[in-house]
Structures are given as C-alpha cells and as structure tokens.
Amino acid sequence: MTASAGAASGATGCGSRVATGPLPDWADAGFSGSTRTPHVLGAHGEIVAVLFGHPLSRSRKHGTHNKILWVARPAATPPAATAPDALRITATLAGTGTRVTREVAGGPGPSIVDLPQAGCWHLELRWAGRTDVLDLVYEDS
Numbered sequence: 001m002t003a004s005a006g007a008a009s010g011a012t013g014c015g016s017r018v019a020t021g022p023l024p025d026w027a028d029a030g031f032s033g034s035t036r037t038p039h040v041l042g043a044h045g046e047i048v049a050v051l052f053g054h055p056l057s058r059s060r061k062h063g064t065h066n067k068i069l070w071v072a073r074p075a076a077t078p079p080a081a082t083a084p085d086a087l088r089i090t091a092t093l094a095g096t097g098t099r100v101t102r103e104v105a106g107g108p109g110p111s112i113v114d115l116p117q118a119g120c121w122h123l124e125l126r127w128a129g130r131t132d133v134l135d136l137v138y139e140d141s
Contacts, residue, residue, distance in 0.1 A: 014094070014120040014121075014122075014135035014136070014137055015043075015122070015134075015135045016040045016041075016043070016134045016135040016136070017040070018038050018039070018040055018051065018054065018137075019038070019039055019040070019041070020036050020037075020038055021036060022036065023037065023039055023048060023050065023071075024041065024045075024048060024073075026071075026073050026074060027039075027048045027050070027071040027073070037050050037051070037052070038050075038051040038054040039051060040134050040135075040136060041134070042125065042132030042133060042134045043132060043133045043134060044131070044132045044133070045073065045132075046072060046073050046130055046131070046132040047070060047071065047072045047073065047108060047125055047127075047132045047134075048070075048071050049068050049069075049070060049134060049136065050068065050069040050070075050071060051067075051068060052067040052068070052069065053065050053066040053067040053068065053112075055137070055139050056068075056113075056115075056136055056137065056138045056139065057118075057138060057139050057140075057141045058114075058115065058116070058117060058118045058138050058139065058140055058141055059141040060114075060141065061141060065112045066112055066113050066114050066115075066138075067110065067111070067112055068110075068111050068112075068113050069109070069110050069111075070087055070104060070108035070109060070110075070111060070125075071108060072107070072108040072127065072128075072130070075128065075130065084126075084127070084128070085105075085106055085107050085127075085128070086103045086104060086105055086106065086107060086127065087103065087104035087107050087108050087109075087111075087125060087126070087127040088101065088102075088103055088125070088126045088127065089101060089102040089103070089104070089113065089123050089124070089125055090123070090124040090126075091115055091121045091122070091123050091124075092121065092122045092124075093115075093117055093119050093120070093121055094119060094120040094121070094122060094135075095119075096119075098116070098117065100115060100116060107127045107128060108127055115138050117138070118138050118139055118140035119137070119138060120135055120136075120137055121135065121136050121137070121138060122135050123135065123136060
C-alpha cells in the first residue's frame with residue numbers, strides 16, 4: 001500500500017503508513033495554509049483518511065474520539081443512481097478472524113470509527129460504486 005507524499009511518521013507495522021505531510025491536492029478543500037494533518041491514503045488512491053484522533057485507540061479517554069474525515073477523490077464519472085450513499089467499512093483485525101462493519105451515512109465525510117480491539121485493522125471501503133483499501137492501527141489505551 002502506498003503513503004501520500006510528504007514526510008511519513010514511519011511504518012506502523014501495517015501495510016499503510018500514517019503520513020504527516022500535506023494532504024493530496026484533491027483532498028485539501030477546507031484546510032488552510034500548509035496543513036500537516038496525519039492521514040492515510042487508500043492503496044488505490046481513491047480515498048484518504050484524515051486522522052483527527054491520531055493515534056487511534058481501542059478506548060478513548062477524556063472525551064476524545066477516533067475522529068476520521070474520509071475524503072474521496074472526485075469521481076471521473078457520476079455514480080449510478082442505484083449506488084448506495086453510505087461509506088461501508090469492513091474491518092478485519094490482522095492475524096485473526098475478527099471482522100466488523102461500520103457505516104458512515106451519506107458517504108465519505110466526518111465519522112467516529114471505534115473498533116473493538118487494539119492492533120492492525122485492514123479496512124475495505126465501499127461507497128457510490130467505488131472501492132479502496134487501507135490499514136489503520138488502533139492502540140491499546
């Protein structure tokens with residue numbers, strides 16, 4: 001899997017890296033200046049997970065959240081009218097059979113994504129007839 005351009009925080013032990021450089025040009029609307037927000041680019045370059053709750057954690061404390069802003073690359077063609085609106089996340093914990101699903105109503109956008117265990121999670125993402133994959137690490141709190 002690929003990381004976005006810019007300095008990366010280093011390998012996470014997962015296939016995806018958390019980058020701290022600028023967001024891709026197509027994903028930086030609404031951000032000002034040279035914003036350097038932790039983010040993970042999908043393996044196919046179709047979506048970026050902007051991590052406002054970095055590092056992600058199995059159990060958040062003190063009112064913080066695992067907030068992720070999902071930004072999809074603009075589609076080359078409009079989605080079919082029958083394509084579901086939601087962003088569907090199928091997450092599998094590496095090395096186990098543990099699998100959970102989460103849904104972000106309305107498609108890519110702001111979300112809180114809590115997962116039940118610490119470790120490396122492989123996420124399969126589906127929205128508007130499109131797909132991408134990435135890995136996220138959730139720490140033990």
